[in-house]
Amino acid sequence: xxxxxxxxxxxxxxxxxxxxxxxxxxxxxxxxxxxxxxxxxxxxxxxxxxxxxxxxxxxxxxxxxxxxxxxxxxxxxxxxxxxxxxxxxxxxxxxxxxxxxxxxxxxxxxxxxxxxxxxxxxxxxxxxxxxxxxxxxxxxxxxxxxxxxxxxxxxxxxxxxxxxxxxxxxxxxxxxxxxxxxxxxxxxxxxxxxxxxxxxxxxxxxxxxxxxxxxxxxxxxxxxxxxxx
Amino acid sequence: xxxxxxxxxxxxxxxxxxxxxxxxxxxxxxxxxxxxxxxxxxxxxxxxxxxxxxxxxxxxxxxxxxxxxxxxxxxxxxxxxxxxxxxxxxxxxxxxxxxxxxxxxxxxxxxxxxxxxxxxxxxxxxxxxxxxxxxxxxxxxxxxxxxxxxxxxxxxxxxxxxxxxxxxxxxxxxxxxxxxxxxxxxxxxxxxxxxxxxxxxxxxxxxxxxxxxxxxxxxxxxxxxx
Numbered sequence: 001x002x003x004x005x006x007x008x009x010x011x012x013x014x015x016x017x018x019x020x021x022x023x024x025x026x027x028x029x030x031x032x033x034x035x036x037x038x039x040x041x042x043x044x045x046x047x048x049x050x051x052x053x054x055x056x057x058x059x060x061x062x063x064x065x066x067x068x069x070x071x072x073x074x075x076x077x078x079x080x081x082x083x084x085x086x087x088x089x090x091x092x093x094x095x096x097x098x099x100x101x102x103x104x105x106x107x108x109x110x111x112x113x114x115x116x117x118x119x120x121x122x123x124x125x126x127x128x129x130x131x132x133x134x135x136x137x138x139x140x141x142x143x144x145x146x147x148x149x150x151x152x153x154x155x156x157x158x159x160x161x162x163x164x165x166x167x168x169x170x171x172x173x174x175x176x177x178x179x180x181x182x183x184x185x186x187x188x189x190x191x192x193x194x195x196x197x198x199x200x201x202x203x204x205x206x207x208x209x210x211x212x213x214x215x216x217x218x219x220x221x222x223x224x225x226x227x228x229x
Numbered sequence: 230x231x232x233x234x235x236x237x238x239x240x241x242x243x244x245x246x247x248x249x250x251x252x253x254x255x256x257x258x259x260x261x262x263x264x265x266x267x268x269x270x271x272x273x274x275x276x277x278x279x280x281x282x283x284x285x286x287x288x289x290x291x292x293x294x295x296x297x298x299x300x301x302x303x304x305x306x307x308x309x310x311x312x313x314x315x316x317x318x319x320x321x322x323x324x325x326x327x328x329x330x331x332x333x334x335x336x337x338x339x340x341x342x343x344x345x346x347x348x349x350x351x352x353x354x355x356x357x358x359x360x361x362x363x364x365x366x367x368x369x370x371x372x373x374x375x376x377x378x379x380x381x382x383x384x385x386x387x388x389x390x391x392x393x394x395x396x397x398x399x400x401x402x403x404x405x406x407x408x409x410x411x412x413x414x415x416x417x418x419x420x421x422x423x424x425x426x427x428x429x430x431x432x433x434x435x436x437x438x439x440x441x442x443x444x445x446x447x448x449x450x451x452x453x454x455x
Contacts (some may be wrong), residue, residue: 001287048378050353089354092373103358156358 001160001192003027006046006056019043027208028192033200034213034214040087040179040196043213044162047082047194049076061159061192082153082191088145090137090152096144097133100124100151101180123151142170143178154189161186163195179205188219235404236413236429240436243410246321246396247389250328254336254385262340263370277341284334288394291330295399299326305317308324324409327395332385336378342368343377383444387437393398410436 005022019039023030025060032040043052047058048130049065052073058066060081065074090099096112101111111117113134127147132140137148146166153161166182167175183205186193195206203210212220265277280438283291297315298307309315347370355365371378392413400407402416410433417426 048357050356076353077359079357080359081357083357085350085352085354087350089348089350091351091354091369102355103360106364108364110368110372138343150365152358 001025001061002030002045002194003059004047004057006053006058008042008046008051008053010042017216021212021213021216021218023218025194025209027191028187029145029206029208030194031194031203031207032196032213033123033198033203033220034196035198037215038213039216040213042165044083044194048081048162049079057073061157070161080156080159082156082158082161082167084146084161085190086164086166087169088149090145090149092136092138094103095134096129096140096148097124097138099137099148100129100155100222102152103156104215123155129149143174146170146178146218148190150185152193154185158191161191161193161195165197165199165224166195167197182206216228235412235425238405239408239410239413239429240405240432242321242324243390244406244436246324246328246392246409247386249325249343250389251336251382251386253325253329254333255382257341257383258336258381260316260409262337262342262378263344263366264345265337266341281334282338283330283332284338286382288327288331288392288396289398292327292395295327295330295395299374299399319403319407320397321400321407322390324396324400324407327399328389328392331392331395332388335385335388336381339377340374341382343374344448345382346377358361380444383440387440390433390436390440421447 002023002025006019006023008019010017010019017039017082019042020065021039032043034040041216043053046053047060047065053066053068056066056078057064057068057069060079063078063145064070064072066072095104095113095117097120098111098113100123101115101117104117104119105111105115121130124133129144129147129151132144137145140148140174146169163182167178179202187208193206197203211218253438263281265273269393299309299318301307301310301318302390306317317326351369351373351413352365355369356362360368392409393415396407396409397412402408402412404413404416406414410429414426414429414433417423
C-alpha cells in the first residue's frame with residue numbers, strides 16, 4: 001500500500017533537522033508514533049505534496065507520487081489524497097454544506113449555500129450534519145468540525161487517508177467515540193490509512209502496523225497483533 | 230447656478246480620477262501586496278520600503294519625480310510620445326497617474342497585511358482538495374482577505390479624491406479638463422471667489438462624508454461574519 005524512502009533536511013537559523021526514513025506498509029493501516037518534533041507532520045506533508053523532499057520515492061496505493069530519480073513529483077492537486085489537518089482547516093467563510101462541496105465544485109466560484117449534490121447529501125446524512133448544514137463552521141463543536149473535515153475529504157473518493165493527530169483536539173469521551181466511527185468507516189471504504197499520533201490508544205484502534213519516529217529516523221517498526229473484535 | 234456650472238465638471242473629474250486610481254490600485258496594489266506576502270526573496274524589505282515611500286513623501290516631490298519620468302523629455306514620457314503619440318502631461322490621465330502613485334501604499338500595505346493574516350493551511354487544504362492555484366486565490370484567499378483590502382481601497386479613493394500637489398504638477402489646472410475639486414477650491418480662493426470656494430468646500434465635504442459612511446458599512450459584523 002505504501003512504499004516510501006525519503007530524505008529531507010530543514011534548516012532554520014542555527015537549527016538543523018534531518019529526516020531520513022524508509023517505510024514499507026502492506027496492511028493499509030499504518031500508525032506513525034513519536035514525540036513532537038520527530039518529523040511526523042513533515043512526513044505527512046511530503047506524502048501529500050505540500051513539502052518537497054530532497055530526494056527519495058513515494059509510492060502509495062499503487063501510484064508513484066514522487067520519485068526524484070525519475071523526475072516525478074505530482075502536485076498535491078493530482079495526488080487525490082484526503083488530508084485531515086490537526087485543527088481541520090475548515091473554510092471559515094463557508095457553511096458546512098459549502099465546505100463539504102468545496103472540492104466537487106470546479107472553477108473560480110465557491111459552491112453556493114444551496115449547492116445541490118447527492119454525494120454531499122449522503123455525507124451530511126452519514127455524519128449527522130444535515131440539521132446544521134447551513135451553519136458556519138465556527139458554530140460547530142469539535143466532533144462536528146472533524147466530521148465536516150472528513151466529509152469534505154471523503155466526498156472526493158480519495159485513494160488514501162492521511163490523518164494528522166485527528167483526535168488530539170477532542171475531549172476524551174468524544175475521542176473514543178470518533179475513533180470507533182473512523183475505524184469502522186475505514187473498514188467500510190477500504191481506503192488505506194496513515195495516521196500520526198502520540199496517543200497509544202490510536203495505535204490500538206488503527207495500527208495494523210506501527211512505526212516509531214524519533215528525530216527524523218525510524219526507531220522501531222512493528223506489526224500489531226490482530227485487532228480485538 | 231454659476232457655481233454649479235463650474236463645480237460639476239470638477240466634481241465629475243475628481244470622481245473619475247479617483248475611481249480610475251482606485252481601480253488601478255485594485256490590480257497593482259492588491260497584486261503587489263499578495264506578491265510580497267507570499268514570496269520571500271532578497272531585497273523584499275527594501276522593495277516594501279520603496280513602495281511605501283509615496284505615503285510619506287510630500288506630493289510635490291512625487292510630482293517632480295513623475296515629471297522627470299513622464300514629462301515630454303522624461304525617459305518614459307519621450308518614449309510614449311515618440312512611439313504611441315501619448316502625452317500624459319496636462320491630461321486627466323496624468324492626474325490618474327499622479328493619484329494612483331500617491332494612493333498606492335494605502336492599498337498595498339493593508340492588502341499585504343490582509344494576505345499575511347490568511348492562514349496558509351487553508352490554502353494548503355484547498356490544494357489537497359484538488360483546486361488549481363488561481364481558483365484557490367479567488368475562493369479562499371480573497372474572501373478571507375477582502376475586508377482588509379476593501380478598507381485600503383476606500384482610503385485610496387479618499388486620498389485620490391483629495392490629491393492636490395502631484396496632480397497639479399503633472400496635469401496642471403485646466404478648468405473642465407484637469408481641474409479637480411481640490412484644485413478648484415485653491416483656484417477659487419486665489420481668485421477671491423469666496424462664494425465659489427464655499428460651495429466647492431461644502432461639496433467636497435459631502436462627498437467625503439459619503440465615503441466615510443461607505444467605509445463604516447464595511448466594518449466587520451460581529452455575528453455571522455463574512
